[in-house]
Amino acid sequence: MGESIGAYGALGSPVPVLAVTPVVLPVPGRAVDLEVRVSAPVTGGDLPVVLLSHGQGHSGHLSSLYGYAPLVDYWAARGFVVIQPTHLSSRTLSLPADTPGAPLYWRSRAEDMRHIVDRLDAIEDAVPQLRGRLDHGSIAVAGHSMGGHTASLLLGARLTDPDSGREVDLSEPRITAGVLLAAPGRGGAALSEFAARNFGFMGAPDFSAMTTPTLVVAGDKDESAHLTVRGADWHADPYTLAPGPKALLTLFGGEHGLGGVSGYDVAETTDENPARVAAVQRLTWAYLRSRLRSEEDGGAAWRAARAALAADPEPQGRVEVK
Numbered sequence: 001m002g003e004s005i006g007a008y009g010a011l012g013s014p015v016p017v018l019a020v021t022p023v024v025l026p027v028p029g030r031a032v033d034l035e036v037r038v039s040a041p042v043t044g045g046d047l048p049v050v051l052l053s054h055g056q057g058h059s060g061h062l063s064s065l066y067g068y069a070p071l072v073d074y075w076a077a078r079g080f081v082v083i084q085p086t087h088l089s090s091r092t093l094s095l096p097a098d099t100p101g102a103p104l105y106w107r108s109r110a111e112d113m114r115h116i117v118d119r120l121d122a123i124e125d126a127v128p129q130l131r132g133r134l135d136h137g138s139i140a141v142a143g144h145s146m147g148g149h150t151a152s153l154l155l156g157a158r159l160t161d162p163d164s165g166r167e168v169d170l171s172e173p174r175i176t177a178g179v180l181l182a183a184p185g186r187g188g189a190a191l192s193e194f195a196a197r198n199f200g201f202m203g204a205p206d207f208s209a210m211t212t213p214t215l216v217v218a219g220d221k222d223e224s225a226h227l228t229v230r231g232a233d234w235h236a237d238p239y240t241l242a243p244g245p246k247a248l249l250t251l252f253g254g255e256h257g258l259g260g261v262s263g264y265d266v267a268e269t270t271d272e273n274p275a276r277v278a279a280v281q282r283l284t285w286a287y288l289r290s291r292l293r294s295e296e297d298g299g300a301a302w303r304a305a306r307a308a309l310a311a312d313p314e315p316q317g318r319v320e321v322k
Helices: 069-077 106-118 120-126 146-155 193-198 232-241 274-292 295-311
Strands: 017-025 034-041 047-053 081-085 134-144 158-160 167-169 177-181 214-219 246-251 317-321
Touching: 017 069, 017 120, 034 069, 034 106, 034 120, 047 069, 047 106, 047 146, 047 274, 069 081, 069 274, 081 106, 106 120, 106 146, 120 134, 134 146, 134 274, 146 177, 177 274, 214 232, 214 274, 232 246, 246 274, 274 295, 295 317
Parallel strands: 047 081, 047 134, 134 177, 177 214, 214 246
Antiparallel strands: 017 034, 034 081, 158 167, 246 317
């Protein structure tokens, strides 16, 4: 099986990464086959899996399996297998406007992630270099913006289907940890007129059942006026309204791009800041390690990352836990 993830050390010394794309997973009834990108360290065994859900940015390919390289490269080089789907909402697919679920495919996005978990054996077969190296019992989900909404549903958040009026539960018990990056908050009066009119699925989210351990990452300048009248605090709602155990990383000066996590040199990032991205990389990786490994193996990384943030004379943010 090769060396275990423990060989990477508490501070996460990087190793070379292999990436295979696209791995095609046929899904009956889906408008097109599900394509994923798989990134992994070239060495190590018992590797935890992180599913990464893309957002809906303006750039052509960031909202697909090709996005989020700053996070994917960092996590994979430090012991995680990162699997990225191209959701049906991706600009790269240009599906007809009358495709069921359009335009944001909120239900299909969560179902994509469950299909991936179901097909980990098939993914290993498609990437021979990974055969026998994945830890199928250690799975996390992460997502940015709309991807954060997708991840929150898998972690236990509920919503009311705007078409049927019924509560929807898309939680996935095989996923045991999560990271929400600039994710949506509460609905109702907190929504902008535009969001209330166009995104009915955001109208009544319920975070009270989101019990899975989760790190919420929010920028204190992420106003997202097209979505909410609440201001930047809205993105902390998944932390505030969900039960523990939860952690909140508030980034000082962070806007919706969180410094540039969706890609290298992304024009739509209004707060480009390499130091901010580096803080997100370190703290998200350390949190995931703390939740997907044993306390002895993983807890040290999270404690060290939090201590380094607190000791920095010019910290990029602060961490709260409950």
